[in-house]
Amino acid sequence: MSENKMFCYQCQETAKGTGCILMGVCGKKPETARWQDLLLSVVRGVGTIQHELTKAGKSCDEQVTNFIVDALFSTITNANFDDEAILKKVANGVAIKKVLMDIAHDKGLTLPDYAETKWAGDKADYAAEANRQSILRNANVDLRSLKELTTLGLKGMAAYYEHAARLGKKDQEIVDFMCEALSIITNPNAEMGELLDNVMKTGKYGVNVMALLDAANTEAFGNPEVTSVNIGVGKNPGILISGHDLSDIKQLLEQTEGTGIDVYTHSEMLPAHYYPELKKYKHLVGNYGNAWWKQKEEFAAFNGPIVFTTNCIVPPAPTANYKDRVFTTNSTGYPGWKHIAEGADGKKDFSEVIALAKKCEAPQEIETGSIVGGFAHAQVFALADKVVDAIKSGAIRKFVVMAGCDGRMKSRSYYEEFAKALPKDTVILTSGCAKYKYNKLNLGDIGGIPRVLDAGQCNDSYSWAVVALKLKEIFELNDINDLPIFFNISWYEQKAVIVLLALLSLGVKNIHIGPTLPAFVSEGVLKVLVETFGLGTITTVEEDIERFVKQ
Structure with a gap:
């Protein structure tokens, strides 16, 4: 594959219904796609070695789990466009892989040839290795399809697992399966039957991870209740929070309470209003806007800062009036946007977002009324x-x-x-x-x-x-x-x-x-x-x- 091209067909809007090869319909550039391919290659290697270690009695530790989950989540459509952030994840994964290989060798394990790739992780060879590890590395279209179907399922699974884990809900069996599945799709000799079984097991563990997240959300915030959600606006400055992570909105609500700032949900964050432990915050005043793809005009009208807790990011136009008031967190990222990381205590500091909100005007009204959910x-x-x-x-x-x-x-x-x-x-x-x-x-x-x-x-x-x-x-x-x-x-x-x-x-x-x-x-x-x-x-x-x- 040419270094000037990419190949990505993971989303529904992929070019011509076959695959983006010049630039992603989502706005992803070829070099970003390349680094994501490289990151996924490292994830496959880490997962494969960890699977061998798990079989030998060495369970997956938190550092390995966090890398696998974060790396998979980062490559979901519209999640992370930040090349620098992605390459840092690559470097982290390469370091983890080397540690795991040393542990395996110390235990006398013979790793599969496909786990110990010839690539040594040298930065000078990043682009060449990324090209070697593109989706098109699998020449057989049916084998490629089954491997990608599992890979994309694992990405969704990783997203749900990360949300659950941030609320304290973890499941070693799910993590072990992810490593096993990564090992199978890494094996160049895997055949149709094994790959199809892998797809179906991915679905089985998909049920498990959704049950895990359901338990995490309801134990932390109560069972959703039928709720009428305001879709109009108030007169106070506001912060708009988008995505899926309920831990983030809880922390934001705690830190904005009593500040005179209203919090609005956007897109997939709308259901936060249904949970008793979140809806009790009076300054969680409503939902602003619609689905993710309308964000350009809606963010321009909101006036205040926006926080992305997960995908879906739509790259802003160079002249967008909101591009300097967007923040990312977790696995998301965009060049030039400030990223809010967890502190050593696992908490996030939204003080910079709050300080900016206090300088902004109240949101413009784009609709009125209410919607019911829960x-x-x-x-x-x-x-x-x-x-x-x-x-x-x-x-x-x-x-x-x-x-x-x-x-x-x-x-x-x-x-x-x-x-x-x-x-x-x-x-x-x-x-x-x-x-x-x-x-x-x-x-x-x-x-x-x-x-x-x-x-x-x-x-x-x-x-x-x-x-x-x-x-x-x-x-x-x-x-x-x-x-x-x-x-x-x-x-x-x-x-x-x-x-x-x-x-x-x-x-x-x-x-x-x-x-x-x-x-x-x-x-x-x-x-x-x-x-x-x-x-x-x-x-x-x-x-x-x-x-x-x-x-």
Whole structure:
């Protein structure tokens, strides 16, 4: 591969539906893509050696775990555009790999040839090694597809694991699996059967990691409650916090209490309003804006500082009025933006953000009103009798799971039109930023049950799996696919990939994803997924409602 080109096809908007080769549609430059390929190569090496050590009785320590999780998370779409930060992670990973190799040799272990690469980690050879380690290193398209499907699932898993770990919830079995999976995809001799099994195990552990994060969030902040969230603005200066990390917003709320500064959520942070321990802060005044892809105009109107706790970053225009008031933290990064790191005590200091906010004007009003959410599994179970009665009476004929991601492609208008066209006896179950296509529509209710039930963030798709399994039990069904539930999932990045794999591992069939099928799924792999799980894509609103909702 030329040093002037890249190859990346991990997101739904990838160029021509095949892969970005000149520059990422997301704004990622070729050199950034190259350093991310290099970082992933180091992660594979670290994971492979650690897997061998784990088999020999040397468990994965915190430094290794943190590197693997952070490095995978950093390469998720729109998470980190900062070459310097990525190269620091590479150097850290190279150092860790050398330590692990020494430990392995001291134990007399014979490591696989593919674990001990010829590359010594020399900075002078970074670019050449990055080119050697691109996605295209795997010539067989089906083997490449299965390896990338696992890699992207692991990225989503790493994101969820990091959030849980920051709240004190950890699981060694999940970490050990990540190392095992990395070892398998590193092996150049791995065959189709082993790689397909690896994909399915990734889905199984995807369920585990979502359960882990669900427990972390609810134990720290309580079970989400049905909540009406203000989408207007107040008169005080504000701080806008985006992303998924609830530990960060908790610390920000603590540090801004009594300062006269309001805190607003943005995009995937909206569900913070549903948690009792977060909603008790009176200066958490509302949600500002919509899904991630509208941030350029919304950030310009907000006036105050913005904090990214996770993806999705849209590179600002050179003339953007907000580019000097954006901060990143955790695995995110962007050149020129200030990064807030954890202190030795594991806490973050938002004082610089707060000081800047005090100098800013209040946000401009871009909309008014409110939206309702908080229908995670505990809340739905509280309504179980009403829901079951509505199903038995025929008042609710079908549930449609419309979870996942939003995006800027015009074809995504399908999801708004689909929501509008659904029969009045159907209920939408949603989570993730996909909801912004229809959560501000007035779709009414069925006997007091809103027709749009928002469980929360993308990881809260776990709630719909739990609810489905509970309904299967209540109705004494043998198969989860006998439930009146249709899965119509929109995807954009890698957290949606792990959600999809998790659903497949639970036996859910006939899932439809859109607006396009992933470029990283080859024809051969797609054939297996279609034949085994009935995986499909969307067509038209009218045809899909006729086929999957009215039947």
